[in-house]
Amino acid sequence: MRIKTVQAWWVRIPIEAARQHRSDFGVVSTFDAAILRIETDDGLVGWGEGKNAAGSTGGYGALVHMLNHEVGPELIGRDPADIAVIWEMLYNDSRHESAARAGHAMPRLARRGLTVAAISAVDIALWDILGKSLDQPVWRLIGGRKADRLPAYASGGWAPADQIGDQLKSYIDKGGFSAVKMRVGAMDGAAHISATRVRAAREALGPDVELMVDAHGTYTVAEAKRFIHLVADQNLAWFEEPVIADDKAGMAEVRASGPIPVAAGESEATRFAFRDLAVLKAADIFQPDPAFCGGITEAMRIASLASAFNLRFAPHLWAGAPCFFAGLHLCAASPASFTIEFSLGANPMIHDLIEETVEARDGMIAIPEKPGLGFTISERFLEAHAQHG
Incomplete structure (x- = not known):
């Protein structure tokens, strides 16, 4: 071949x-x-x-x-x-x-x-x-799967304080999720505005739903530390990309400043960058993007690093179908995985690009059974949206 x-x-x-x-x-x-x-x-x-x-x-x-x-x-x-x-x-x-x-x-x-x-x-x-x-499905080739379904979290959350609770609760209604993620940071301006949105979200969700926040690397170290201080009592599951990926020492300072776990890695490429995150004690949760970090091969190495440092693995899967399905197989095989990102914003690159239906049920996503990655590209849809010239 x-x-x-x-x-x-x-x-x-x-x-x-x-x-x-x-x-x-x-x-x-x-x-x-x-x-x-x-x-x-x-x-x-x-x-x-x-x-x-x-x-x-x-x-x-x-x-x-x-x-x-x-x-x-x-x-x-x-x-x-x-x-x-x-x-x-x-x-x-x-x-x-x-x-x-x-x-x-x-x-x-x-x-x-x-x-x-x-x-x-x-x-x-x-x-x-x-x-x-x-x-064979890819998960069988990279070590097997630890379950036929894995927990997922609903990823979205852009609404202002007076609407964020309803937006996040709508995610729970759609897929039965028990964990949701919202965006904070530069989109809000000052850290206290983001903190107000987080408090509104927690009040609407109650104490039992896991709530994550993602700043997309838009805070300074000082702003990220201030945000942590403002939301320290909100029982956040993680604080994602508090500062730019180029400031790993600053991220370590943020992590050490409070009780909220730090998640990072969607802007990082190769095992070498994640080695540095681990050695600098800059993150609790590794989030490599399979379509950016080096594919399935490199994401497996990164997952092994997470396991070796007793960290956790939750790949960034705001992506198209090939990347998303790669993440499903990686999470199925990695001992360090614990949750799957499922985008609740509009994502036609998953839902319309392939023939299969991708959905969460009771907050869980099924691991594919078909050979390879387990999806069928709609080549007619791809051709209709391919840029030429």
Whole structure:
């Protein structure tokens, strides 16, 4: 079995006005991603996803060009089952043979950003192919699954203080969730405004629903510490991305300043960055995004790091179907996983891009049973929303 074709598209799906929301990213009017198709010479097709922009917004022209014209040609003729070998080849670039002989990484200078986003898309697609070639779901190939359903949390929460309770309760009504996440930070301005929204949310939800908050890295260290002080009695499950990912020492200071667990990692790429988070004691919960951190292969390594440091693993899954399903398999196999992110904002890149129905029932999400990642792309829908030229 050899790789025959590699094709990526910038897929942009409009979000109807009634379902758009405003955050620190502005008004989200489209859902964008780089979607990758890899086909083997015996007709197997694997699907991957790469991300290089915040949330579901931004431009994907550069990443798609890289996949089609730089990365893709390097893959033609290779055995798609050599997943980790291909990962290291793409990461180390022209020095990959030297790195393999020496037994340590010699990465290309552009070793983050677009490089790892492209590797992520390839890696997810290769795992999809491997599962299909062996007629097994990916979770079985990466260690098995610890349950056929796993707990999920509803991810959303942009409403102002007088509406946030109703918004979060509507999530619970939709999927039976017992955990919800809301956004705070720059979208509110001052920390005390976010704190007021959190207090309103907790009052509406009561004491038994888990409540997480996500600042998208928009606070300074001082503001994040002030926010923690203001909401220390609200029993928050975690405080996500309190400060920018580039300030790991500052994140460690925030973590040490109060009783709320810190979650981080959606802006981090590769095991090396998560090693630093662990060593600096900057996070309690690792949140790698499979479409950005390096794919399933690298997310497994990151999950192992979490386990080794007695931390927890909850990947960032505000994403399209290939990334989301990759996260389901990773959570099924990782001993450090405990919850799955399920976006309650408009997400046509999951719900409309594939033939299957993705839903939460009683706050749980089923782990796929089908071979590979376990979904069927609607190629007609993909073609209708692929950007050309």
